[in-house]
Structure formats: structure tokens, C-alpha cells
Amino acid sequence: MRSRSRLVAATLATLLLAACSEEVGAPEPEPPSVTADADPGSYLALGDSVPFGFRPAGPADYADPADFVGYPELVGAELGLEVLTTACPGETTATFLDPTEPDMGCHGAEGYRTRFPTHVPYASPEQSQLELALDLLEEHDDVELITLQLGANDAGVCHTSPGGCADPVEQEAMTTAAQGNLDRILRTLRDQGGYDGRIVVVTYYALDYPGEPAGIGVDLAGVPASHGAEVVDGYEAFRERALAAGGSSVAAGLVIPDDIHPTDEGQRLLAAAVLAVVG
Numbered sequence: 212m213r214s215r216s217r218l219v220a221a222t223l224a225t226l227l228l229a230a231c232s233e234e235v236g237a238p239e240p241e242p243p244s245v246t247a248d249a250d251p252g253s254y255l256a257l258g259d260s261v262p263f264g265f266r267p268a269g270p271a272d273y274a275d276p277a278d279f280v281g282y283p284e285l286v287g288a289e290l291g292l293e294v295l296t297t298a299c300p301g302e303t304t305a306t307f308l309d310p311t312e313p314d315m316g317c318h319g320a321e322g323y324r325t326r327f328p329t330h331v332p333y334a335s336p337e338q339s340q341l342e343l344a345l346d347l348l349e350e351h352d353d354v355e356l357i358t359l360q361l362g363a364n365d366a367g368v369c370h371t372s373p374g375g376c377a378d379p380v381e382q383e384a385m386t387t388a389a390q391g392n393l394d395r396i397l398r399t400l401r402d403q404g405g406y407d408g409r410i411v412v413v414t415y416y417a418l419d420y421p422g423e424p425a426g427i428g429v430d431l432a433g434v435p436a437s438h439g440a441e442v443v444d445g446y447e448a449f450r451e452r453a454l455a456a457g458g459s460s461v462a463a464g465l466v467i468p469d470d471i472h473p474t475d476e477g478q479r480l481l482a483a484a485v486l487a488v489v490g
């Protein structure tokens with residue numbers, strides 16, 4: 212088995228509070244270790260710019276991927292898991308499988324992977340995110356959780372077509388292709404990767420409520436169940452706060468102004484939604 216049964220429930224805040232509140236006294240001959248678990252387990256975060264933690268910045272600010280904090284880091288801290296984020300800004304469900312397919316800025320001469328470092332390094336420009344995920348599953352036999360968020364950039368690619376993805380037939384073709392790609396990704400993680408642990412597919416929020424999620428009609432929520440995966444509803448995660456701000460996720464402080472990516476608070480809401488399913 213590549214998964215382990217437990218998910219550590221203690222948060223970093225709790226650990227810090229406990230450490231600060233301990234009484235000072237004579238040391239024991241053999242004091243217990245402050246480390247609750249020397250091998251806490253791993254969490255594999257797959258997807259696009261949202262789990263990557265992307266935010267608009269100048270090229271010099273992209274030099275250190277640790278500066279980009281998405282919901283996977285927050286979830287990993289809460290569960291006490293080492294986070295392995297393979298996510299790449301601009302990734303589509305198609306380029307997750309084959310980097311030569313059209314995308315929204317992950318691959319190619321001007322792509323993010325070519326110009327800037329990612330959280331987990333890729334072996335080569337030709338290596339797909341799926342291949343890297345399989346390598347990590349081979350290297351880490353303690354992966355307890357996988358999250359996957361893809362699909363918004365599929366809509367972005369569709370909107371670059373001559374028809375602007377306005378034709379319902381074109382929209383349906385995009386959705387069908389994305390669903391097929393997601394099915395293949397999940398099946399490969401299970402079968403070829405040998406992973407029988409928890410997989411959670413995270414869907415997208417909307418910029419304006421009520422309105423379409425950022426995936427613009429890419430409905431992937433029906434695919435995961437056939438592979439024993441669960442779904443986190445990103446749309447619902449932002450809905451209440453956005454509606455309280457007049458329907459705008461930007462006005463609610465959840466999406467960066469003049470952009471589509473979550474703010475720190477938006478990432479916290481996505482993390483909370485994931486934890487509500489897996490915690």
C-alpha cells in the first residue's frame with residue numbers, strides 16, 4: 212500500500228501553543244522527543260496556478276517557489292504532512308498528460324517551467340506532470356493524500372480559438388476532452404502509480420456570484436467517483452463571502468484585483484474546504 216491510515220490532526224498553532232505553555236522544571240533523565248512523528252507522511256498536490264499559489268509579480272519575484280503559498284501548504288501544515296507540490300501555472304488537463312499540447316503558459320520557450328523554478332523540480336522540459344507524480348509515488352511510499360485541481364486553463368485555451376469558444380459544440384467538445392483527460396489521470400494514479408489512498412479533486416470558485424465557476428463550464432465533478440476520489444466544491448467555498456460583498460469575489464477579498472487568482476484569504480478558504488472533507 213502507498214497510503215497510511217492516519218492523518219495527523221494537530222495544527223502548527225496548537226503545537227506552538229503547547230510548547231509555549233509548558234512549565235519550566237528539572238529535566239527528566241530521558242526527556243521525550245518534542246517530535247510527535249519522525250515520519251509524518253506526504254501530501255502530493257497536483258494541478259495549475261491555484262494550488263501552486265501563483266500571484267502576479269515581477270520576474271525577479273518568481274526566483275523562489277517557496278514565496279508562493281497555496282492551499283496545499285496550509286492543508287499540509289494542518290495535517291502534519293510534507294507537501295510535494297507539482298502544480299504548474301497554466302497547466303491544462305491535456306498538458307498534464309502531454310506537455311506538447313496547447314496550454315496557458317506552463318510549457319514552451321516562454322512557459323513558467325522554462326523560465327522559473329517550481330516547488331518540486333522537473334527532470335526535463337519533456338517530463339509531464341503526471342510522470343513526475345508517478346515518480347514521486349515511487350519515491351515516497353508514505354503519501355496519504357493527493358489533491359488535483361485542473362480545468363480552468365482548458366477553458367482558457369478554448370477561448371483562444373477563432374470562435375472564442377462561443378459555439379456550444381466547441382464548449383461541449385472542450386468539456387468532453389477535459390473529462391476524458393481527468394479520467395485518464397485518475398486511472399493512471401490508481402493503476403500505474405499503485406496509489407490506493409485518498410484523492411480529492413478540487414473544483415473552482417467564481418469571480419462573480421451567482422455565476423459560472425472559473426472553469427467556464429468545465430464540469431469535472433462527475434468523474435472522480437468512479438476512481439474512488441472525492442470532490443471539494445471550490446464554488447461553494449467562496450459563495451457566502453462573495454454574496455455578502457455584493458457577489459464579487461474580488462470585493463470580498465478572496466480574489467486578487469484585476470486577476471483571477473486567490474488572495475491569501477481565498478487560499479485559506481480553499482484549504483478549509485479541503486480540510487472539511489479530509490480532516
